[in-house]
Amino acid sequence: MSTSNPTAMQEGLQSCEACGLLSRPAPGAEEGRCPRCDEELVFRKKASLERTVAYLIAAAICYVPANLLPVMTTITSSGRESDTIMQGVVLLWSPTGWPLSLIVLFASIMIPSAKIVGLLYLVISVKRGSIRNNPQRIRLYRTIDIIGRWSMVDVFVDTFTVALIQLQPLMSVEPGPGLFFFAAVVVFTMMAVESFDPRLIWDSESSTETGKEVQHA
C-alpha cells in the first residue's frame, strides 16, 4: 500500500451515496445536499463506528437467548416439544440428512456469529488505524453484507412452518421466544453492516501516508 489513492474527503469533496455524483460542499457548510438527487451529503457516515459497535453489541446480546431459547414448539398429541436451533441441527443430523443439518448449522449459528466477529474485527482495525490487509478487509465487509441477509431465511422458514402447520387437533407449531431474538440478531447485524462506513478502511491508510489523523465523528 505504498501508493495512496487520494480520497474525496482529502480534496474536500463529497460523493453522493445514492447517485455517486462528486460535489463540492457549499462554502461554510460541511454538510449539504446532492445537487442532482437531493440526497444528504456527508464526508463519512455519522458516528459510523459507534453505531456499528452499538448494533454489534445488541446483536451479540441477542445471540445468546437466540441459541438458548427454543425457536419452535411443536404441539402434537404426544405433548409439546420445544427445540432450540442447536437441537434442530442435532435432530436433522442423520446419514441422509446431514447436508440439511450443515446448512442450518451454517446459516443459523455460524454465519450470525461470524458476522458479529468479522464486523467487530473491522471496527477495531479501523479504530486502531490499521492499514494492513485493506483489500481483504473490504472483501470481508462485502461478504458480510451479501451473506448476512441469508440468515433471515431461518426466520422465514420458521414463520412459514408456524403459519402452515396448524392441524389443530393433531399437531400445530408455535414460534418460540428464541425466534424473536434470532430475528433481532439478523436485523441488528444487518444494521451494523449498514452503519459501518467501508471508506473508513482507506482513511487510515491515507492519513498514515499523509501523517494526519482522520477524525471520526
Added chain:
Amino acid sequence: MPDRQKSFPKVPESKIVVKKRMRISLVWVIPVVAAVAGIWIAVTHILGRGPEITIMFKSADGLETRKTKVNYNGLDIGVLSTVRLSEDHKSMIATARLSPNAKDLLVKDTKFWVVRPRISGLNISGLSTLISGSYIGMQLGQSDERETSFVALETPPLTGDVPGRIFTLKTSELGSLDAGVPVFFRQLQAGQIVSYELDKGGEFLNIKIFVRAPYDQYVTPDTRFWQASGIDVSLTASGIHVKTESLMSILAGGVAFETPEESHLMPPAAAETAFNLFNDRTEAFKPPICNPHTYLLVFKQSVRGLTVGAPVEFYGITIGEVTKITPELDVKTMEGSVNVTICLDPKRYGVKFMDVPANEDPVAAHRKMNETLVSRGLRVQLNTGNLLTGSLLVSLVFTPDAPPVVLDWSQDPLQLPTVPDKLDSIEDSVAKLLKNLNQTVVGARGTIASADKLLDSANQLIEPNSVMSSELNNMIQQGSGAARALRILADYLERHPEALIRGKTGE
C-alpha cells in the same frame, strides 16, 4: 493540520466552534434494550426454574430425556432432564426438572412410577401412553418433610388419592384373587385388593385390601369377608342358588363383605384390622359357636334328603342348621330312629329375645323359655324343602293340639319333641281326596244313564210317524176348516146384513 497551513498561509483560520458532541449516541439505546430483554429472559428463566428431583428406577424403559413428562393428576408438571446409570449399575437415576409450583408436592412419601400401558386381570390402564409415550406418574404424599430424591414404584399405587382404609384378610389359599381384584359391598365395588403376601410362618396369606370411603364405614369388627370368586352354585332345601357378585367377579374373582345386621351399630373397624376370609357367604355367616343352643331331635321316620347343614326354619326363617345325623337302633325294642342334632343361632331369634333381663340367670332363663315354648305346642318336624330335589329341612312349628311332653333336662343336648312329617299328612289327604273322587265318579255314571233315557223319550215324542204328530196335523186341518166357514159367513153377512135379524132368506 500543518500541511494546509503551509499551503495557504494567507488564508485566515476559521473560528473554532466547539461542537457540542452528543455525549452518548441514541443508538446505544438498542443494545441496552437488547441487554435488558436478555437479562429479563434469563432472570425469569432462573426464577421460573422449579426444583430438580432425582428418581431411581429399576429400568429406564420408556424414559426419554427431555421428552418424558412428570404428570400429576393429568397435569404435566415437569420433564425428565437426564437419565443415568447409578454407581452400582443396578438402577437408573433420572433427574427431572419440575415447575416451580410443584415444590410443595415433593414430600418424603410422594410416590413416582412410570405409566406404561398395563393389562393385568381387570385393570387396563395407561392406554393413552401407547400414543403419547410413557410418562412418570406422581402421587402426593402426606408427610411434611421435604425430599428431592425418590425411589420409583414398580407398579402404580392402586389406592390413589381416594380416601378409605386398608384392611388385612387372612386366608389359607389365594384362589383367583390378585392385586386389583375388586372388593364388593352389596354388589357395589367398594375397593380392591392392594397386595398379598405370605405370612411369616407360611401358614396363611395376608391380603391387603383397600376399601374406599364411604364404604369403609360399613366395615365393623364383626364384618365378614368371603371370596366372591366366580359363580357360587348351591343346591339346597330352598332350591338351586346361583350367586355371583358381578360379571367382573365371574371373570376375575373378588372379595365381598357384609356386616351382620345386629352389628351394624358397632363402630367402624380401625384401619389395618385383620379379618378372616371365608370361602363363601354361608360359611362367613355360620354361627361360630352353637352351645348352649344345641338340641337333639329323634325322628322315627326316614330322613332321606336331610343333610348336615340343612336349615332349621322357624316361620320360614332360617334360625339354625343341622349339625349331625346319626341312626339309632334300639336292640331291646327293635325300633329304629334317627338322632338329628341341630344348632340354633340365638342372634336370629329376633331382637326381643336378646333382651333378657340382666339380673336373670341365663341358664334358668333358657330353661324356662324352652319349657314355656314346648308347653305351648312347639314341636319339631321334617318338611320337604324342595319337591324337585327331595331335600328336607327341619322346622319348628306350633301345634297346640299336640300331646303334652315333659322335657328331660338330664339329657344334653336337650331333646325337643317331634311331630310327624308334614308330608305324611299331605299323603293322607291326597289319598282321601282320591277315594272321594272315585265315589263321585261312580255316582256320576248313574246320572249319565238316566239322562240317556230322558233323551230317548223325548226323541220318541217328536218322531214323524208318532201319534203326537198326526194328532197335531188333524188339529191344524180342522182349524183351517173352521177359518174357511167363518170367512163364508162374513161374506154372506156383508151382502145380506139383514140376515142377522131376519135370518137366512130361503132363496
